[in-house]
Amino acid sequence: MVTPQSPEFIPSRVNSSPNFYSPYSVISGGLTPLKQSNTPILGSNNYSTTPNKGRSLLRGDSPLSSGDSPKQTPQSSPPPPASGVATGIHQENVGGTTYFYPTSANHASSQASTVGSEQALSSHSNSQSLNYPHPGHVYPGPASNVIGMQPRTQLSSAFFIPDEMRNDILTKNEISNLVDTNPNSDLEEIDNYHSLYPLETPLSHSKLILSSTYKATHNSTGIKYCLRRLHGFRLQSKKCLTVVDQWKRLQHSNVVQLKEVFTTKGFGDQSALVLVYDYHPGSQTLLAKYFTPTNENSGYTDPFQGDARPFSHKSNVQRIPNGPLLQETEIWAIIMQLTAGLRAIHQAGLACRTLDPTKIIITGKRVRFSFLGISDIVYFDPNQTNQMNAISNYQQEDLTSLGKLVLALACRCYQSVHEDKIQSSMQYVTRNYSSDLKNLILYLLTTTATRRCVTDLMPMIGARFYTQLDALQTQCDKQEDELAKELENGRLYRMLVKLGCINERPEFNLDATWSETGDRYMLKLFRDYLFHMITEDGRPWLDHAHILQCLNKLDAGTTEKVNLMSRDEQSVLVVTYAELKHCLEQSFAELTSNV
Known part of the structure; x- marks a missing residue:
């Protein structure tokens, strides 16, 4: 007292x-x-x-x-x-x-x-x-x-999240809250979505259908989604909605889930088909991350000061114009995520059909398949009698496309998968990477009478799977x-x-x-x-x-x-925290x- x-x-x-x-x-x-x-x-x-x-x-x-x-x-x-x-x-x-x-x-x-x-x-x-x-x-x-x-930082890090994680989250939040400031924009509300914001310029789907991508907010829930608009497209048959329901039921950590599909005339032109997907802010396509030309010399010193040089040297310079070669551990990390997503797709009785760098997005270190199901709608054939046989063929094409994608990543050049360059590209992979990576690419690119399966890649991945698992658990x-x-x-x-x-x-x-x-x-x-x-x-x-x-x-x-x-300073009270x-x-x- x-x-x-x-x-x-x-x-x-x-x-x-x-x-x-x-x-x-x-x-x-x-x-x-x-x-x-x-x-x-x-x-x-x-x-x-x-x-x-x-x-x-x-x-x-x-x-x-x-x-x-x-x-x-x-x-x-x-x-x-x-x-x-x-x-x-x-x-x-x-x-x-x-x-x-x-x-x-x-x-x-x-x-x-x-x-x-x-x-x-x-x-x-x-x-x-x-x-x-x-x-x-x-x-x-x-x-x-x-x-x-944890890195050694100042005292405040003992109470708050690290600056790197905070900045990453704040950047995603800022991207999620972007609004369209274009005064001429007429994209105020489409069906059950409002506040549409264009994420990219209109692109052509297989040179046939013009498509656009938007970020939009749901009217009821306030949740943000990604809308893929197919300009001027009309459904030829409602039978394709069965495949759409299959895609909507597919949930996987390496797949951007399809939420719903609807048609609308709210864009001011003819009828358009809109596919709604989960929205992952701050993502970039595989093409933009690994196949965009840079001004770096890729750590390569040119021994030739003049124009005269061997043809093989010119070929190597053209093969890696998009930055330095990737570490093999990074390539395997991408392979494991892509094969995990592809395995889930194939087990659901579906096929990707558009496995290229523009349809694969990267968010941080997460790799996801995006805009799935569009090909099933656009190229749906109501007269197809054996849908299962067609799906099986599409799945084999997925594996071939995956092999080309891995080869392009290893060479850091998407032109290396052209038929006239595949042989030289494989020689380049043999010189710079392990035999496991070479064998995996050869397995995916080789078409035989025997049906290939994505699970057959596990022996080639081998113990690298445990390294990836350890990294994920450490992050958790x-x-x-x-x-x-x-x-x-x-x-x-x-x-x-x-x-x-x-x-x-x-x-x-x-x-x-x-x-x-x-x-x-x-x-x-x-x-x-x-x-x-x-x-x-x-x-x-x-x-x-x-x-x-x-x-x-x-x-x-x-x-x-x-x-x-x-x-x-005229009164002093002595109290316990329980009383307070x-x-x-x-x-x-x-x-x-x-x-």
Whole structure:
């Protein structure tokens, strides 16, 4: 308790306040002091301590579990008396400063319970009313298995997601929120979609049908989708809708799912067919990522300074105009994702039919097949009697197209898959890559009477599959650890929202002093203790760890005590976080009851 002989509370000094620890039951009800026991200490230390200024967070050190942040024990304590001063507490004003201390009836029991902090803590740990900490109240810090994966960054990275991940997410959000600023645009609303935004210039589908791609928002759900419009196309037969239903049921991590298909005249011209797909912002096609000419020399030094050079040298220069050769591990990563998606497509009784770099998108490190089902609609033959036989032939063509795509990636040139260049391109692959990659390409490009299957590629992929699996699981571990941080940030955000709704409220129920009286006054002082601390020389003391520690203790409702001082330094209140939590919940419940 604060006695007249106790020094006034100075926030920046740890030893400026005496031992204030005593059980809440002794303070509020004059109950019998709790018996001592040898139970291990689970409670917090005697009073709030100020984190060391300038302290740096080491790798693996939790900002909420260091020496400055004691263990916390949430306790469901009874509500404080309505008068604002606990029973058995006497207040006295000495020299303009208000002090609170127990009456003589309870002073002996208070002293008995505060002889030693360890004894009091042990008593609390043996109390029948003690609740053990809930994991949601304390962030345990990063998992030990991901510490070595994280780069050394500044202290803020212990509380927030890394800058690279944040920038990637913000970029995707910005792309998702783009709107069409063209004043001449008439694409306001089409069927159940609005806010159409063109994603690319109109393209020709197999030199027959003009197509356009848009980002649009669904009217009912507000979810953004990708719309593929086929200009002036009309369905020749509704039998093709059976194939459309098959595509709609196909869900795979390497396939952009088809959501629905509809016809419309809302574009102002003749009837158009629109296919709706999932939208993945920030994606780029395989053609744009790996087959776009660059100004780099690809790490290649030309030994010929003049025009005279061997023909073979000219061929090699023309073979890799789109940047340096890809690492073989990167090519295998793409192969594994493409074969995974192709396997799901073939098992569903479907065929890709348009396996080329313009129909494959890359989002980060994820590879997906896009705009599937268009060929099944455009080239649907209602007179086809044996659809299964046709699908089987299309699946074999998919494997051949996959072989050409892998060959083009290995040569970093899409022209290398032309029939007159395949032999020289394979020789180039033999010189620069492993025999497994060469054998995989040969298997895909060789058409025999025996039916090929995508699962036959697994022996060629071999142990590289485990490397890819390990990389994916490592990425999951990182993201789960970042999610744990954001889970804590969301919980603390809700605490700040409650405090912000209560503090400095100008009026409530026609009471202009509501936020300055009763429980709200204690919350106001706690707000100052939380955000408005100063050093001994009057400079603002900004310590993120201090704010997080106090909010965690408030959310847990610990029995640890905190000194709250008024701005005029004339009043000092000694309260527990359990009492502050009760004040917060009661005040916020009072607000919500009038909503």
